[in-house]
Amino acid sequence: MTNTPKLTELEIDYLSEIFNIGVGNAASSLSQMVNQPIKLSVPEFTFISAEDLVILLGKEKLLCSVSQKMDGPFMAQSLLLFPENDSLEIVKKMLGDHLSDESIAELQNEAMSEIGNIVLNACIGSLSESLETNFKIDLPEFERSTPKNILQSKNLNTDDLILFIRIELTLSESKISGYLAFLLGFDSFAVLHDNLKAKLNTLI
Amino acid sequence: MINSSLSIYQSVAENIDIGIIGLDKNQHIVIWNKWISDKSGRTHDDSENKRIEEIFPELSETRLIDAIDYAYRYSAPSIISNVFNRSPLPLFNDNAEKIIQHINVIPINNENEKNCIIQITDVSASVDREKALEKQVKERKNAEKELRITLQELEKASKIKSNFLASMSHEVRTPMNGIIGMTRLLKKTATDNKQDEYIRIIDDSAHSLLTVINDILDFSKIEAGKLILEENIFEITDIIEDVVKLLQPGIEDKKVNIKTIYDSNMDYSYLGDNTRLKQILINLLSNAIKFTEEGVITLSVQKNGNDKIHPSLRISVSDTGIGIDQEKLPSLFNVFTQADSSTTRKYGGTGLGLAICKKLVELMNGTIGVESSPGNGSTFWFTITVGQSSSDQITTKTNNYDLYEKLEDNKFTGKVLLVEDVLVNQMIAKSILKELGFDVVIAHNGQEALDIFSKQPFSLIFMDCQMPVMDGYEATKRIRKYETDKRTPIIALTALAMKGDSQKCFDSGMDDYISKPYELEDIISCVNKWIKN
Amino acid sequence: MPDNKTVLIVDDSKVSRMMITAIIKEKQPEWILLESANAAETRELAKANNINFFSIDLNMPGKDGLELIDLLQHKYTDAKFALLTANIQEHTHESARKLGAICINKPITEKSISEMLDFFND
Numbered sequence: 014m015t016n017t018p019k020l021t022e023l024e025i026d027y028l029s030e031i032f033n034i035g036v037g038n039a040a041s042s043l044s045q046m047v048n049q050p051i052k053l054s055v056p057e058f059t060f061i062s063a064e065d066l067v068i069l070l071g072k073e074k075l076l077c078s079v080s081q082k083m084d085g086p087f088m089a090q091s092l093l094l095f096p097e098n099d100s101l102e103i104v105k106k107m108l109g110d111h112l113s114d115e116s117i118a119e120l121q122n123e124a125m126s127e128i129g130n131i132v133l134n135a136c137i138g139s140l141s142e143s144l145e146t147n148f149k150i151d152l153p154e155f156e157r158s159t160p161k162n163i164l165q166s167k168n169l170n171t172d173d174l175i176l177f178i179r180i181e182l183t184l185s186e187s188k189i190s191g192y193l194a195f196l197l198g199f200d201s202f203a204v205l206h207d208n209l210k211a212k213l214n215t216l217i
Numbered sequence: 218m219i220n221s222s223l224s225i226y227q228s229v230a231e232n233i234d235i236g237i238i239g240l241d242k243n244q245h246i247v248i249w250n251k252w253i254s255d256k257s258g259r260t261h262d263d264s265e266n267k268r269i270e271e272i273f274p275e276l277s278e279t280r281l282i283d284a285i286d287y288a289y290r291y292s293a294p295s296i297i298s299n300v301f302n303r304s305p306l307p308l309f310n311d312n313a314e315k316i317i318q319h320i321n322v323i324p325i326n327n328e329n330e331k332n333c334i335i336q337i338t339d340v341s342a343s344v345d346r347e348k349a350l351e352k353q354v355k356e357r358k359n360a361e362k363e364l365r366i367t368l369q370e371l372e373k374a375s376k377i378k379s380n381f382l383a384s385m386s387h388e389v390r391t392p393m394n395g396i397i398g399m400t401r402l403l404k405k406t407a408t409d410n411k412q413d414e415y416i417r418i419i420d421d422s423a424h425s426l427l428t429v430i431n432d433i434l435d436f437s438k439i440e441a442g443k444l445i446l447e448e449n450i451f452e453i454t455d456i457i458e459d460v461v462k463l464l465q466p467g468i469e470d471k472k473v474n475i476k477t478i479y480d481s482n483m484d485y486s487y488l489g490d491n492t493r494l495k496q497i498l499i500n501l502l503s504n505a506i507k508f509t510e511e512g513v514i515t516l517s518v519q520k521n522g523n524d525k526i527h528p529s530l531r532i533s534v535s536d537t538g539i540g541i542d543q544e545k546l547p548s549l550f551n552v553f554t555q556a557d558s559s560t561t562r563k564y565g566g567t568g569l570g571l572a573i574c575k576k577l578v579e580l581m582n583g584t585i586g587v588e589s590s591p592g593n594g595s596t597f598w599f600t601i602t603v604g605q606s607s608s609d610q611i612t613t614k615t616n617n618y619d620l621y622e623k624l625e626d627n628k629f630t631g632k633v634l635l636v637e638d639v640l641v642n643q644m645i646a647k648s649i650l651k652e653l654g655f656d657v658v659i660a661h662n663g664q665e666a667l668d669i670f671s672k673q674p675f676s677l678i679f680m681d682c683q684m685p686v687m688d689g690y691e692a693t694k695r696i697r698k699y700e701t702d703k704r705t706p707i708i709a710l711t712a713l714a715m716k717g718d719s720q721k722c723f724d725s726g727m728d729d730y731i732s733k734p735y736e737l738e739d740i741i742s743c744v745n746k747w748i749k750n
Numbered sequence: 751m752p753d754n755k756t757v758l759i760v761d762d763s764k765v766s767r768m769m770i771t772a773i774i775k776e777k778q779p780e781w782i783l784l785e786s787a788n789a790a791e792t793r794e795l796a797k798a799n800n801i802n803f804f805s806i807d808l809n810m811p812g813k814d815g816l817e818l819i820d821l822l823q824h825k826y827t828d829a830k831f832a833l834l835t836a837n838i839q840e841h842t843h844e845s846a847r848k849l850g851a852i853c854i855n856k857p858i859t860e861k862s863i864s865e866m867l868d869f870f871n872d
Contacts, residue, residue, distance in 0.1 A: 023765060026763050026765045027763075041839050045840075113355060116351045120347065127300065130296050134295065141291050148292065150293045
């Protein structure tokens with residue numbers, strides 16, 4: 014079972030808000046890009062272990078993953094995950110439904126990379142802004158595989174924590190669920206936590 | 218040294234086949250390589266030290282500008298793919314066509330100074346490939362759609378054809394049944410020779426007409442792919458004998474002999490459609506008889522090859538008749554062809570016979586052919602593939618011609634329920650059954666049949682299939698439900714027009730069927746089979 | 751400004767409310783600040799108090815910010831409304847504008863809240 018770190022209600026609230034702003038900005042960008050109303054929200058988040066994550070997402074399920082490494086006061090890998098057919102649907106809807114499924118599959122890699130890039134940049138940007146820190150961010154990497162393989166390729170350690178966020182994308186009357194995952198080393202989490210506490214202290 | 222290494226990089230930047238724009242800490246252009254100059258029509262000097270929005274004001278509030286903003290604010294790299302952004306920058310190739318671009322915006326931190334590189338790749342070629350793929354996919358999908366529509370229409374047409382065949386078959390066979398049956402009854406009431414002769418002519422005509430009708434319906438059925446071959450055990454010798462006996466009257470006033478020859482090395486018992494085989498032989502033999510005034514007609518049956526599991530037979534009908542012109546031979550088996558129109562007038566026939574033979578032979582995985590020349594007679598031959606029948610499956614064959622003898626000796630007793638709505642058909646069937654010695658009770662439809670059946674037992678039930686109020690299938694189903702220990706044989710009287718009709722009879726609980734129009738022999742052999750006397 | 755205005759800050763995030771409150775307290779110390787976390791609470795407080803200015807978050811569970819503004823506007827015709835959102839899509843702006851509200855961009859900063867206050871004080 015995951016060793017869920019203790020965050021106070023206020024800390025949870027703050028973190029939620031940071032991601033809400035992040036995905037909100039991402040939604041604006043995406044919407045502007047394809048000229049369609051797009052909504053993104055963060056209904057829930059939690060801390061989870063890699064094993065539990067694999068179980069949650071389904072061992073054999075095919076996911077599309079876009080990941081960006083971030084390095085600053087702490088190091089982390091940010092991921093945007095969608096089940097494969099949902100990912101195809103998103104691309105299809107954003108491109109306007111007139112392309113065949115075969116063509117969509119061809120474009121999926123590139124399209125998802127861009128979408129992931131926009132969402133992850135916005136979230137990391139929001140974190141940067143709120144915590145008043147800076148990160149060096151890498152170009153996005155796309156992968157289509159099972160949760161196990163995806164996490165394995167990120168070289169997680171057993172005591173690493175995953176900040177796991179479920180996001181909901183609303184686009185042309187479809188609601189699609191995806192996930193953001195921030196893979197944090199134990200130290201990284203501590204630094205993040207400290208930053209959160211510090212920021213909140215200025216408000217109280 | 219620094220200069221030379223710098224100039225290597227500069228050379229690279231200038232000659233590379235990618236656009237490179239470099240921005241300094243104030244977002245001013247400091248690198249503007251040759252590729253970009255060429256494609257944008259703006260030189261390095263025109264662009265140096267300006268912001269991108271200054272050079273391209275139309276780009277404000279676009280993805281590219283946002284991406285540059287993110288690069289400076291958060292050190293975040295961006296990819297701007299052609300999937301969602303075709304041509305963010307106004308760049309053109311040599312043919313003045315807009316270049317489709319893939320752009321990477323990459324923040325660079327140089328000694329705590331924020332810079333940015335914008336890297337632009339021309340992906341027009343891959344986009345063309347994507348378009349071609351999409352076109353292919355669309356064409357394939359259209360073709361599939363059209364194929365589906367065509368198939369649907371074909372199915373519809375086929376259904377219409379089937380329904381037509383079914384109703385035609387039934388509509389035509391019923392009055393034929395009436396004519397033939399009634400003629401038979403009339404014969405019994407004939408009081409003088411003249412009436413006898415007239416009746417004989419009517420009977421012959423009716424049978425001729427029936428042959429023609431059956432030919433046409435058969436042919437249509439085969440064309441529509443609705444003819445199915447049966448699988449019965451038969452003795453080839455019996456079939457040949459039956460056919461010869463049937464057509465014997467045709468050579469009575471001719472100086473013609475019919476010989477039959479069998480391969481000494483062959484089995485006689487096989488599995489196949491004996492009725493259709495008979496049909497082919499009747500056709501060929503009657504042709505031979507028609508066109509031969511004197512001499513010999515030889516029917517020969519031989520083994521064709523050594524396959525034990527799917528034995529093949531070669532059967533030929535040779536005659537010493539008038540023969541056929543060489544040039545007429547190729548088209549003989551075509552529809553509606555006879556040797557010439559004079560033969561039609563002299564010898565009659567529809568011209569369908571040989572075409573039907575060919576189709577039937579082909580359905581039996583065989584071939585058919587002819588050798589002939591004028592004055593030297595003709596040999597019609599065909600091969601068919603049949604099935605093996607194991608010797609212990611042989612059942613005693615009922616030779617219908619012996620039945621007449623049986624009839625005289627053994628009359629039957631018992632009650633028979635005749636379920637038939639058409640008056641003419643009722644009369645015919647009733648008279649035949651009475652002749653055989655039965656007590657006949659008549660029901661006009663399925664419902665009546667049920668009511669009557671519930672009140673008295675019967676040795677046998679003849680059930681017409683098409684009736685108003687309740688049809689034969691339904692009535693049979695209900696009778697079977699009603700029965701407890703004793704099972705009364707139910708024989709279907711059916712026009713048997715369509716594939717699956719006989720199966721429908723069995724499925725509803727019937728034991729056997731007689732197809733209309735039926736003859737006395739049909740009823741007799743059926744009764745023999747199902748009544749244990 | 752001499753008059754004591756009452757501001758109702760509507761946001762499901764406590765931290766956001768804290769941040770907005772802190773900034774307004776700094777800039778308009780004499781104003782009365784009320785908070786609510788959702789639409790229901792908002793309507794209760796609006797009924798019980800004379801609210802001059804509403805600061806409403808777009809993204810809330812249940813009725814979202816725009817729907818809430820639409821509702822309140824009809825009842826409280828003199829009040830001014832600000833819609834706070836990270837989502838700056840054109841059609842969101844349009845909708846806010848149609849309701850006579852200002853659209854303020856999140857994250858919550860001194861700058862964005864000042865913008866809101868300027869709108870209120872106009």
